[in-house]
Amino acid sequence: MTLRVYNTLTRTKELFEPVRPGRVGIYLCGPTVYKPSHIGHAVGPIIFDAIKRYLVYKDYKVQLVINITDVDDKIIAEADEQGREMSEIAAEVEADYLKCLETLGVTGVDHFPRATENIDKIIALVQRLVDNGAAYVVASDVYFDYTASPDYGKLSGRRVEDAMHGSRDLAGENKRHPADFVVWKAAKEGEPGWDSPWGRGRPGWHIECSAMSMDLLGETFDIHGGGMDLIFPHHENEIAQSEAATGKTFAKYWLHNGLTRVKTKAAGGSEKMSKSIGNIRTISELLEDFSPETIRAFVLSTHYRRPLEFSDEQLKATASSLKGFYILFHRIKFVANEDVYEEGKDITDVENEAKTKTDVAFVKEVLEHRQQFDEAMDDDFNTARAIAVLHEITGAVDKFANEESFYPRGPGNENILIAPAGRTIVKLGRIIGLFEKKPDRLVPDQPGVTDGEIEVQVAERENARKEKDFARADEIRDWLAKRGVILEDSPGGTIWRKA
Numbered sequence: 207m208t209l210r211v212y213n214t215l216t217r218t219k220e221l222f223e224p225v226r227p228g229r230v231g232i233y234l235c236g237p238t239v240y241k242p243s244h245i246g247h248a249v250g251p252i253i254f255d256a257i258k259r260y261l262v263y264k265d266y267k268v269q270l271v272i273n274i275t276d277v278d279d280k281i282i283a284e285a286d287e288q289g290r291e292m293s294e295i296a297a298e299v300e301a302d303y304l305k306c307l308e309t310l311g312v313t314g315v316d317h318f319p320r321a322t323e324n325i326d327k328i329i330a331l332v333q334r335l336v337d338n339g340a341a342y343v344v345a346s347d348v349y350f351d352y353t354a355s356p357d358y359g360k361l362s363g364r365r366v367e368d369a370m371h372g373s374r375d376l377a378g379e380n381k382r383h384p385a386d387f388v389v390w391k392a393a394k395e396g397e398p399g400w401d402s403p404w405g406r407g408r409p410g411w412h413i414e415c416s417a418m419s420m421d422l423l424g425e426t427f428d429i430h431g432g433g434m435d436l437i438f439p440h441h442e443n444e445i446a447q448s449e450a451a452t453g454k455t456f457a458k459y460w461l462h463n464g465l466t467r468v469k470t471k472a473a474g475g476s477e478k479m480s481k482s483i484g485n486i487r488t489i490s491e492l493l494e495d496f497s498p499e500t501i502r503a504f505v506l507s508t509h510y511r512r513p514l515e516f517s518d519e520q521l522k523a524t525a526s527s528l529k530g531f532y533i534l535f536h537r538i539k540f541v542a543n544e545d546v547y548e549e550g551k552d553i554t555d556v557e558n559e560a561k562t563k564t565d566v567a568f569v570k571e572v573l574e575h576r577q578q579f580d581e582a583m584d585d586d587f588n589t590a591r592a593i594a595v596l597h598e599i600t601g602a603v604d605k606f607a608n609e610e611s612f613y614p615r616g617p618g619n620e621n622i623l624i625a626p627a628g629r630t631i632v633k634l635g636r637i638i639g640l641f642e643k644k645p646d647r648l649v650p651d652q653p654g655v656t657d658g659e660i661e662v663q664v665a666e667r668e669n670a671r672k673e674k675d676f677a678r679a680d681e682i683r684d685w686l687a688k689r690g691v692i693l694e695d696s697p698g699g700t701i702w703r704k705a
């Protein structure tokens with residue numbers, strides 16, 4: 207199986223071949239730390255963490271870098287407003303960001319370089335550009351000369367004339383040409399700054415990413431990621447200045463994730479998530495209502511290149527679809543007396559143990575789905591399809607268990623395939639960071655019990671009664687009673703209520 211990725215640079219899906227065999231370097235543009243993290247800040251890290259996990263699963267040695275922009279006009283403005291130091295605000299917001307990522311299970315990031323800790327490397331890169339004539343000094347500012355990049359515009363497909371109008375720092379009156387951009391900015395009185403050959407100042411945003419990515423991953427590395435809104439000018443400028451400095455290809459594959467949009471009910475449409483519209487909830491706020499796994503699964507349920515339609519309804523829908531997995535895992539615990547979250551056999555380990563025709567067909571079906579999971583991920587990391595495959599396996603296991611009527615559990619009536627099939631779902635899910643640990647609910651030893659869990663128990667008890675296994679039926683009744691659930695048997699079926 208071969209991995210193909212969509213490269214913004216070539217606008218095609220390409221065969222993935224790393225610069226150095228067996229190794230992959232990934233750089234993702236991180237946050238400017240001036241406001242608490244919202245879902246938009248977590249989308250990129252969740253996606254690229256999943257990408258890293260998949261590449262590791264494919265036996266690559268992967269380095270994932272996400273930078274922290276801790277010096278920037280926006281942080282300076284925020285600090286002024288609050289009457290505090292820039293570094294104080296940056297440290298506080300960064301701590302919140304890192305905590306959120308950790309909670310969301312983004313564990314694969316190898317480096318979080320801070321701009322303010324790499325000033326020497328940034329200055330060295332600017333110097334290199336000045337030395338080879340790709341950048342020029344005006345007073346204490348340093349600008350990149352866009353003509354030093356003959357293929358400027360190759361990533362965004364913009365012509366320089368168009369590009370000029372989108373340029374962030376049009377206000378820089380000292381530039382020779384509107385398409386030129388600042389790489390080192392003089393510090394005004396009272397602003398944070400560092401000494402440089404051109405006077406006291408601070409790095410431009412673009413140069414920061416070039417300096418830190420090349421420092422950690424080499425002058426040519428594999429994957430550069432970021433939101434689609436960063437293609438121009440940020441990434442275009444990163445390419446121009448990096449390649450002008452080294453004369454080498456900067457990043458081989460450019461992967462851009464779709465923007466996060468907030469669903470607006472009234473208009474029936476959606477709008478870009480933004481602070482000015484005020485449609486943002488912080489991650490900490492979201493975590494009060496939704497589990498980290500729900501948020502992660504929500505992000506990965508859309509292919510990364512598509513826009514992510516964010517709403518509480520979508521998160522609720524994701525939560526209820528995850529419950530389908532949890533109920534199955536819980537059911538397996540009863541049917542096969544195995545915890546699929548624990549190490550053990552998966553479907554590939556029991557392939558040859560299927561004897562009956564039904565068993566053989568079941569194993570074949572699960573193995574096919576297992577293959578489809580890899581195929582989905584090989585197709586430009588299609589996590590949405592991969593998760594759909596996991597649901598398909600769940601459906602297959604449920605059907606198999608129902609048809610074969612593995613209730614009640616007991617000697618001679620255990621199935622050796624059900625737990626390995628369930629564990630296959632867990633193992634595949636873990637490749638993209640799902641099912642890392644048992645959810646808080648739907649655990650038999652938990653005092654609380656969810657409605658879904660009760661339904662499972664009630665169904666199992668009915669089955670046991672049908673099989674005339676009254677001991678088992680009573681066992682389930684007692685188990686539920688201990689958790690405050692009362693059962694009432696009626697001719698039409700069993701009704702349950704919470705005491």
Ligand SMILES: [Zn+2]
Nearest residue numbers: 235236415440
């Ligand atoms: Zn960047």
